[in-house]
Amino acid sequence: MTDHIFFEHFEGLWQDLEKEGSLTKEKPLLAHYTSIDTFEKIITNKEIWLSNPLQMNDYEELVFGIRTGRELFNSSDEIRAACGDDLKYEVLSRFFHLSMNHFDNEASQDVYTLCFSEHDPDDNNGLLSMWRGYGGNGNGVAIVINSESIPLSDGCPVRFSKVRYGTTREREERTKTLISKFSKIVNDIIKSESIRGGKKMAMSAHALYLLIVHYSLFLKHNGFDEEKEWRAVYFPYLDRSNIFHPMLSYSIANQVIVPKLKLKLQHDDGVLPADFKLENLIDRIILGPSLSNPLAKMAVERMIKEAGLDIPGEKIIVSGTPYRAQ
Numbered sequence: 646m647t648d649h650i651f652f653e654h655f656e657g658l659w660q661d662l663e664k665e666g667s668l669t670k671e672k673p674l675l676a677h678y679t680s681i682d683t684f685e686k687i688i689t690n691k692e693i694w695l696s697n698p699l700q701m702n703d704y705e706e707l708v709f710g711i712r713t714g715r716e717l718f719n720s721s722d723e724i725r726a727a728c729g730d731d732l733k734y735e736v737l738s739r740f741f742h743l744s745m746n747h748f749d750n751e752a753s754q755d756v757y758t759l760c761f762s763e764h765d766p767d768d769n770n771g772l773l774s775m776w777r778g779y780g781g782n783g784n785g786v787a788i789v790i791n792s793e794s795i796p797l798s799d800g801c802p803v804r805f806s807k808v809r810y811g812t813t814r815e816r817e818e819r820t821k822t823l824i825s826k827f828s829k830i831v832n833d834i835i836k837s838e839s840i841r842g843g844k845k846m847a848m849s850a851h852a853l854y855l856l857i858v859h860y861s862l863f864l865k866h867n868g869f870d871e872e873k874e875w876r877a878v879y880f881p882y883l884d885r886s887n888i889f890h891p892m893l894s895y896s897i898a899n900q901v902i903v904p905k906l907k908l909k910l911q912h913d914d915g916v917l918p919a920d921f922k923l924e925n926l927i928d929r930i931i932l933g934p935s936l937s938n939p940l941a942k943m944a945v946e947r948m949i950k951e952a953g954l955d956i957p958g959e960k961i962i963v964s965g966t967p968y969r970a971q
Contacts, residue, residue: 654830655852658823666807666875668792674928675761675875676771676787678780681936681945684788687910688952691923694896695757695879695906698862707753709813710861713820715745718853721824727832736843737835740850748858755881755893757906758862763807763873764789770966771931774871782970783935786945791928796918802883804859808874810867820860827853855882879906888916929960934968 679687687693698707718724718741728734762775764787771780771787780787797805811819831849862878879889894907909916910923930949932941942963949956 654834655827655856658826658830658856661823661826666809668795668797668805671807672791672793673875674764674766674789675792676764676775676789676931677759677761678771678775678778678785678787680781680785681933684786685948685952687788688923688949688954691911692907692909693759695759695877695908697754697904698756698758698878699753700903701758701760706865707861709816710820710857710864711745711748713817714824714857714861715742717817717821717824721828723825723828724831727828728835729832733835733846737831737846737850740843740847741853744851744854745857748854752881754904755879755906756858756862757879757904759877759908761790761875761877763875769929769931769962770964771933772871772873773934773966773968776933776964776966776968778872780933781935783933783966783968784970785933786936787931787933787964789928789931790926794926796921800883800886802881802885802889803877803879804883805875805877806863808869808872808876809864810870811864812867816864816866819864820857823856823860824853827856924954924956927956927960929962930956932961932963934964934966935970937963937965 677693718738724737725731725734728737760779762772775787776783776785779785792805795805797803809819827849831853834849835845863876865874884890889906889908892907892909894905895902896905910926911917912919912921930945932945936942936945942961946958946961949961
């Protein structure tokens, strides 16, 4: 049995994630809020930087999800019953914790995310909470992209999905439901497995580990729900041909060095199609409330022209929200 055929056993669990929002199902406008100097770097260098989730402001969400997944696995009577006997349970448990420890110590270091906010097509102002939190406190830019133009190939190691929100209890229940569904599937898979072989148990444990990581990265506390977040996440295990490896890099800010994935936004063999143009992604560019003056708009138009992008002036919009940073 090949790995691909084996993982088809868990396809329904992946489809549960797809049902709640992915670019294969929905094609919303997505806004990326950022500072004006970062916007300049994006269009000048034709690249955007993805950050490690452990370096983000809401890193606790990932930590919460991983910790909850471990705890619920350890306390699950359904998992234990699905294994049929204590010895098989111990083997499955050992493989599961090996996978989770690998994520903690190695794999998590090269997971990278980029955050967007779902954007109302009629909104030319942007969300005030997003301006305050991510858009330079009103002095930044919202790059609104048309997700229909995002070139996602079947083998792309970047996953786009809507973030789901819930209370602490609701997030725990989601993970508990995942583990319950997993136990029903794994009961049929490993009941005939010999302990000496163990391959099915190892692969089952790895499948659950991957599902928990995905759940953790796309599940947040409902206190953030007004952000209407979507995330693009790079998973190194999906980059089987290492096509993104040349983009793995770093940045230094305030004397702190952190890893980054510097995603090229121009044609590159094996990554983007030959006819790709950055401007084809852009639906509009909204200047933050504190940049709402004709001089700032004119300067941004010049910036875009000097970067070699063909973006008409009517796509550059000044937010009308009456907010000025203190």
